Amino acid sequence: xxxxxxxxxxxxxxxxxxxxxxxxxxxxxxxxxxxxxxxxxxxxxxxxxxxxxxxxxxxxxxxxxxxxxxxxxxxxxxxxxxxxxxxxxxxxxxxxxxxxxxxxxxxxxxxxxxxxxxxxxxxxxxxxxxxxxxxxx
Amino acid sequence: xxxxxxxxxxxxxxxxxxxxxxxxxxxxxxxxxxxxxxxxxxxxxxxxxxxxxxxxxxxxxxxxxxxxxxxxxxxxxxxxxxxxxxxxxxxxxxxxxxxxxxxxxxxxxxxxxxxxxxxxxxxxxxxxxxxxxxxxx
Amino acid sequence: xxxxxxxxxxxxxxxxxxxxxxxxxxxxxxxxxxxxxxxxxxxxxxxxxxxxxxxxxxxxxxxxxxxxxxxxxxxxxxxxxxxxxxxxxxxxxxxxxxxxxxxxxxxxxxxxxxxxxxxxxxxxxxxxxxxxxxxxx
Amino acid sequence: xxxxxxxxxxxxxxxxxxxxxxxxxxxxxxxxxxxxxxxxxxxxxxxxxxxxxxxxxxxxxxxxxxxxxxxxxxxxxxxxxxxxxxxxxxxxxxxxxxxxxxxxxxxxxxxxxxxxxxxxxxxxxxxxxxxxxxxxx
Numbered sequence: 017x018x019x020x021x022x023x024x025x026x027x028x029x030x031x032x033x034x035x036x037x038x039x040x041x042x043x044x045x046x047x048x049x050x051x052x053x054x055x056x057x058x059x060x061x062x063x064x065x066x067x068x069x070x071x072x073x074x075x076x077x078x079x080x081x082x083x084x085x086x087x088x089x090x091x092x093x094x095x096x097x098x099x100x101x102x103x104x105x106x107x108x109x110x111x112x113x114x115x116x117x118x119x120x121x122x123x124x125x126x127x128x129x130x131x132x133x134x135x136x137x138x139x140x141x142x143x144x145x146x147x148x149x150x151x152x153x
Numbered sequence: 154x155x156x157x158x159x160x161x162x163x164x165x166x167x168x169x170x171x172x173x174x175x176x177x178x179x180x181x182x183x184x185x186x187x188x189x190x191x192x193x194x195x196x197x198x199x200x201x202x203x204x205x206x207x208x209x210x211x212x213x214x215x216x217x218x219x220x221x222x223x224x225x226x227x228x229x230x231x232x233x234x235x236x237x238x239x240x241x242x243x244x245x246x247x248x249x250x251x252x253x254x255x256x257x258x259x260x261x262x263x264x265x266x267x268x269x270x271x272x273x274x275x276x277x278x279x280x281x282x283x284x285x286x287x288x289x290x
Numbered sequence: 291x292x293x294x295x296x297x298x299x300x301x302x303x304x305x306x307x308x309x310x311x312x313x314x315x316x317x318x319x320x321x322x323x324x325x326x327x328x329x330x331x332x333x334x335x336x337x338x339x340x341x342x343x344x345x346x347x348x349x350x351x352x353x354x355x356x357x358x359x360x361x362x363x364x365x366x367x368x369x370x371x372x373x374x375x376x377x378x379x380x381x382x383x384x385x386x387x388x389x390x391x392x393x394x395x396x397x398x399x400x401x402x403x404x405x406x407x408x409x410x411x412x413x414x415x416x417x418x419x420x421x422x423x424x425x426x427x
Numbered sequence: 428x429x430x431x432x433x434x435x436x437x438x439x440x441x442x443x444x445x446x447x448x449x450x451x452x453x454x455x456x457x458x459x460x461x462x463x464x465x466x467x468x469x470x471x472x473x474x475x476x477x478x479x480x481x482x483x484x485x486x487x488x489x490x491x492x493x494x495x496x497x498x499x500x501x502x503x504x505x506x507x508x509x510x511x512x513x514x515x516x517x518x519x520x521x522x523x524x525x526x527x528x529x530x531x532x533x534x535x536x537x538x539x540x541x542x543x544x545x546x547x548x549x550x551x552x553x554x555x556x557x558x559x560x561x562x563x564x
Contacts (some may be wrong), residue, residue, distance in 0.1 A: 017185045020168045024161035024184040026191070031290060034191045037198055042545045047161040052544065053190035054163070054171045059551055061174055072483045072519060072526045074555040076563070097442045103514040106526050107481060111560035115483045115528055117516050133463065141469055141564045144485040144555035149522035151170060152487070152550045188408065196414055207381060209346045209389045211418040213426075240377040242391050244344060244392055248423035252346045254379050265417045270326065271316045276426045277333055281348040281418035284383035289350075289413045293498055294442045297434035298458040301466070305431045307562060327464035328437070328445045335448055365436040404510045425444060 020119045024050075043068065059147045063122045070119040071146040073129060081137030088135055095128045111139075119148060161187075196284045200259045206255040208283040210266060216245045218274030225272055229253065232265045248276075256285060298324075333421045337396045344393040347403060347418040352384045361411055366390065369402045385413075393416030393422060434513045435461075470558045481530040482557040486542060491547030498553045501547055503527065506539045522550075530559060 034049070043049045062069050069119055092099050098120035105113040118125050125143070133141050171186070182187045199206050214221055229236050235257035242250040255262050262280070270278050308323070317323045338344050351358055366373050372394035379387040392399050399417070407415050445460070454460045473480050488495055503510050509531035516524040529536050536554070544552050 018165045019162045020165040021162045022168065023158050025156045025158045026184060026188045028155045028157040030188060030191060030195075030289065031159065034193055037195060040543060044545065044547055046159060046506065047163060048547055050161045050187055051163045051167060051278045052549075053157050053187075053194060054167060055550055058167075058170055059553075060176060070485075070487065070516075070524050071500055071553070072485045072555055074483045074557040076558050076560040078480070078560065084454055091242075092464075100516050100524075101514060103512060103526065103528055105219060105481075105511050105530075107530070107559050110562065112555065112562075113481050113511075113528060113530075115514065115526055117514055117526055118544060119516075119518070120290060130452060134453060136459055138483075139560045140558050142470075142482070142555040144483055144553040146485040146486050146524065146553055148518050149487045149489065149524075149550045149553050150519065152167065156380070160338075178404060179314050181410060182409065186411055189412075191415055192418050196416075205347075205349070205386050207300050208416070209344050209348045209418055211344075211346045211420040213344065213423045215423065216304040227402060230409075237387075238377060240375060240376050240389065240391055242344075245424065250344050250374075250391060250393075250420065250423075252377065252389055252418075254377055254389055256379075256381070256387075269297045271318065272321055273318055275326075276329055276423045277421050279333075279345070279418040279420055281346055281389075281416040283346060283348040283387065283416055284350050284414050286352065286387075287382065292439045293436045294439040295434050296442065296457060297432055298461045299430045299432045300458060302429045302463045304430040304432065305561065306471075307466075307469055311469060320433060321437060324435045324461055325437045326440065327468060328441060331464060332441075332444055332448060352496045356487060359428060412510075426441065 027074060028071055054087065055152050058152055059145065061144055062151065066122055067151070068120065068148055069122055069125065069146065070148045071125065073116040073118055073132065073143045074114070074140070074142045074144070075114040075132060076140040077112055077138050079112050084137040088114070088132065089130045091135065095131070098124045098128060132148060156195040165242070166237040174236045184213065192289050195289055196282065199284055200282055203258055203260065204288070205257065205285055206259055206262070206283065207285045208262065210255055210269065211277070211279045211281070212253070212269060213277040214275045214276060216249050216251055217247060221272065221274040225251070225269065228268045228272065234264060235261045298420055329426050332426055333419065336421055336425065341371040341397055341425070342394065342422055343396055343399070343420065344422045345399065346418045347390040347392055347406065348414070348416045349384055349388040349390070349412060350416070351412050353386050354384060358409065358411040362388070362406065365405045365409065370406070372398045372402060391425060456473045463515040466563050469563060470556065472559055473562065475558055477533055478561055478562070479531065480518045480533055480536070480557065481559045482536065484527040484529055484543065485551070485555070486525040486527070486543060486549060488523055488549050490523050491521060495546065495548040499525070499543065502542045502546065506542070509535045509539060
């Protein structure tokens with residue numbers, strides 16, 4: 017992929033502030049720092065625009081809860097098109113951390129989150145919104 | 154304030170995507186769009202770093218609720234150092250929208266929000282995190 | 291408005307945790323704490339559902355920037371239906387904190403934020419999403 | 428774990444609104460809906476309080492970018508105490524979705540996110556904040 021060079025004009029003080037932040041974040045170059053801000057804003061736009069996106073859904077539950085494993089498996093199979101794979105961690109004797117890698121339209125992913133939330137016995141559901149990377153070069 | 158010009162190198166496709174977003178947002182120039190992203194990230198840093206910040210606290214309440222106006226006034230006077238001024242809107246016969254302009258350390262502003270939230274009868278409290286603009290040029 | 295009493299059954303440990311948080315937040319009763327959580331979740335639903343909402347838009351800018359006051363005034367007049375009133379604070383010699391009390395459909399309020407963001411010279415725009423309180427009793 | 432029953436008194440209209448939302452979300456009972464709100468607020472408190480938490484970090488990158496796989500592996504090995512396991516999805520010919528299951532103090536997890544963000548060639552980093560479930564019954 018070809019690199020493109022363009023220049024921006026900003027108040028000197030703002031650039032100094034930005035440089036300080038870049039250094040603090042140990043970000044290697046201004047170009048990377050500007051690119052990261054642009055990419056983040058584009059990922060937000062993808063989710064709002066309804067483009068195909070990717071991300072992770074995090075579940076925490078006690079596997080002793082009545083039928084919870086069966087119910088979560090059922091929900092996941094109903095949505096198998098959008099759930100790519102699952103990672104399961106035994107946090108302790110009782111608690112499970114389950115992470116679903118998902119890909120689809122934002123609406124489909126929201127629907128999965130809603131179905132999972134309706135399962136009794138779940139302690140926590142959260143979503144990390146990501147991207148398929150296709151439109152982010 | 155002097156303008157400073159610097160150039161960034163990014164993948165061409167990413168710049169094209171960004172240009173499309175800039176156009177959609179009717180943002181006049183790339184420099185402004187990059188500057189806006191930088192300023193937003195710096196405001197977040199100010200709040201995390203504990204620098205002096207500014208913003209607005211939004212309250213919604215029914216003024217008929219027992220003593221609520223008195224209680225809210227008391228909390229606000231206890232915190233008069235950080236509350237600059239107040240704007241009050243009569244939304245309808247019952248509901249009030251009250252907006253407090255605030256300025257101080259993030260910890261002080263969080264403490265005000267907490268005290269306000271503890272008042273019985275409040276329907277809603279939210280915060281718009283802003284900046285004093287001093288470090289943002 | 292009539293009070294309604296209902297009971298909930300939750301794991302004892304969870305209730306103990308919640309009680310500790312209520313105490314830490316100096317919230318007076320469990321009913322208020324549960325009511326606050328319910329109201330917050332309903333305000334989010336109002337914004338997603340496109341119901342009429344209210345809130346505050348926070349602007350920070352340097353009033354010396356060329357034509358910025360004029361441009362901001364123009365945008366605000368174009369959207370005068372949704373902007374109820376404005377509060378202006380002189381933060382220092384240069385910086386202004388301007389807080390717009392707004393009311394309307396979420397889409398209208400987002401459009402105002404977008405128009406304001408497109409104005410050159412603005413340092414910061416943020417939104418505190420609130421409610422008209424009408425549906426929140 | 429023993430169930431505990433307690434009752435709350437709220438305005439009737441608010442309970443009606445909440446019931447409508449519960450139905451829309453297909454949540455089975457009021458107790459579950461109240462418990463979910465309480466658990467979410469407690470997870471936020473855990474992250475602010477610096478308690479041990481768990482969650483997922485989502486990375487998206489083009490594996491063709493120079494040395495990116497090596498660099499990401501290095502960062503992950505430097506932080507192996509907090510990274511439990513990794514899930515890797517080949518999104519397409521170029522793009523990878525990598526999901527790290529993490530556990531540790533919020534400060535440790537933020538530090539990992541920061542180190543990962545500093546790697547050149549990454550398209551996206553996001554975090555789903557979760558819980559170890561230990562304190563959430």
